Amino acid sequence: MRFQVNSVLLVGAGVAMLCCAGCEGGLFARKRPIGPEPERVPAAVTDPLLIDTIGAAGTLSELGEMRVRGFSLVVGLGEEGSSDCPTIIRDYLIDSLTKNFGPRTTGADGQRFSPGRMIDSRESAVVEVVGVVRPGATRGDVFDVRVEALPGTDTRSIEGGLLLPCELRMYDIAASGEALVTGRVVARAQGPIFVNPFAGSGEGAATADPRRGVVLGGGVTSEPRPVRLLCRESSYSLARRLESRINERFGQNPRAAEAVSRGYVQLNTPARFAEEPLHYHRLATALLMEDNPSFVDRKLADWMQFATEPGANLERISSLWEAVGRTAISGIQPLYDHADPSLAYFAARAGLRLGDANALPVIGQMAATPGHPHRVAAARELARTDLRPAISRLAALLDADDDEIRVIAYEGLAEKRHAAVRSFSYPHAIDREQVNVRVDVVDARGKPLIYVRRSGAPRIAIFGATTPVLTPVLFADPRLGVTISASTAADELTISVRERYGRPINDRIHIPARLIDVVGALADIPDRDKARRLRGAGLSYSQVVGILSRLVEQEAIPAELRLEQASITEQLGPAEDQRRPEGDERIRETSDSPSLEPDAPPAAPRGESEEAPSRDEGGGA
Secondary structure, eight states, rough: OOOOOOGGGSOOOOOEEHHHHHHTTTTTOOOOOOOOOOOOOOOOOGGGGTTTTTHHHOOOOSSSSSEEEEEEEEOOOOTTTOOOHHHHHHHHHHHHHHHHHHTTOOOOOOOBHHHHHHSSSTTTEEEEEEEEEETTTTTTTTTEEEEEEEETTTOOOOTTTTTEEEEEEOOOOOOOOOGGGGOEEOOOOEEOOOOTTTTTTTTTGGGTTTTTEEEEEEEEEEEOEEEEEESSSSSSHHHHHHHHHHHHHBTTTSSSEOOSSSSSEEOOOOOOGGTTTHHHHHHHHHSSSOOOOOHHHHHHHHHHHHSSTTTEEEHHHHHHHHHHOOGGHHHHGGTOOOOOOHHHHHHHHHHHTTTTTHHHHHHHHHHTTTTEEEEEEEEEEEEEHHTTTHHHHHHTTTTTOOOOHHHHHHHHHTTTTTTTTTEEEESSSSSSTSSEEEEEEEOOOSSOOEEEEEESSSSEEEEEOOOBOOSSEEEEETTTTEEEEEOOOOEEEEEEEETTTEEEEEEEEEEEEEEHHHHHHSSSSSSSSTTBOOOOOOOOOOHHHHHHHHHHTTTTSSSEEEEEEEEEHHEEEEOOOOOOOOOOOOOOOOOOOOOOEEEOOOOOSSSSOOOSSSOOOTTTO
């Protein structure tokens, strides 16, 4: 990481240590931990669908959230930071910063690097970093992390700041003293901070807190987090049998399953399931214990009978078909055009996931049909399949009548690096190796649309490369020191920038009156090109999103702004822990934080939810 220490950060702003009494009212004030729940003994299976499957012989464990926590420094805050820091955290950060940046002994102004002065500067703030590692995560798995100024400090805002690299450890709610900064490191985090840009206006204003933000995709696991399959019988022979059957289907090298003891089998997420480990867990428990052809044919006939009955669990049956493999295709193909749209969808979904090209036009037609009960789910299946003919169907959906369908199509095409999506990345002004904002320009002929990601990555998608900014326009944000203006019928905009990261700029940027040019000028670094012209305003992702939202409200941008449907809880994590993890138990949490988006749509008709794991004794088949 090339980190340029700003000279202002090296100027001591005075030491204001938090005494222990002060800490007790802030960072170290936690609820009394509740003891872990005893490990559940697998119950006998009653669901007839699970008979003869691995889900009947074992049940999944370790499916709860694994919280991780660390402490670090956020820099680039102007005068919004604080020198407050508990002694234990300060000592830890000095050691950490010295390890990360110590060899570069001088900053831009020639002063000797001093972690202490960085912590004491009001351009920085000490923060707690919390994230959630999902079950089945592989090494290198990426996740969002919550960043929050320490309680009791006088930090006013971390908006626009950059989180310096930090280590994340297993979260212990009862930890205090040295235990806060010791323990096994399981992940790391760094990156630009996204703060809710809608503070003070509209839905979500009550929960907006400039001292609290998130680094989108800022956490990276340093070790895998496997899931356990608990045997319903404590038997080495059963554990080895489960191990062998799973490895036969999902891979021997590396092994997808390992019989660790007579009580459980460890499930290691195969590389092809790295993006969706829950899918692997479902298929592993849906797998038949035997692969004898006549036995498989009999089970397929049984499931076919179940599938046509009223109230059938089609989500599970579809997973059972998929777990069998390509042998199941010929039996389910006649269901692709079934009169029941749910049965037709779940059959075609299984076929498409098994690589049946005949299922593609069925799923494609569902995704293109307004009002189809599984339209959104079908569009997602088009986006995830590797069958090449799906690309043209996704491209056609970019101009669909439903914005959600358009977004799914765009994300699928972006993942496949299709020419319909052009991407531009703008680096962070402090650390040029960090992405500040990524802009995806989508070649679509439908109505203009701005789509904003609130998880995973700082991405803005613009549907319509020629979407204009209507003139005359006048927008000013004194807090950010940015003004956007243009006279009547002008084809050029002027963006005035007063200062950035404590440096006076007082210059203007002249750009065409187009949406893509505005986003680029706001997000680009505040440096000058060879002609000494200012490149950009250097605004953070959340600041750019906030300005776009206000320009849309003023009708200066003739487009709808759509936020990713991620709640505040999903972005920033639950408000407070409910119990302490012990051994392999994981913390489960709740939150009362409202979402910035409308309530989630109702569950699809027939079959279980396609997003949430099953909670029955079958372990999610």
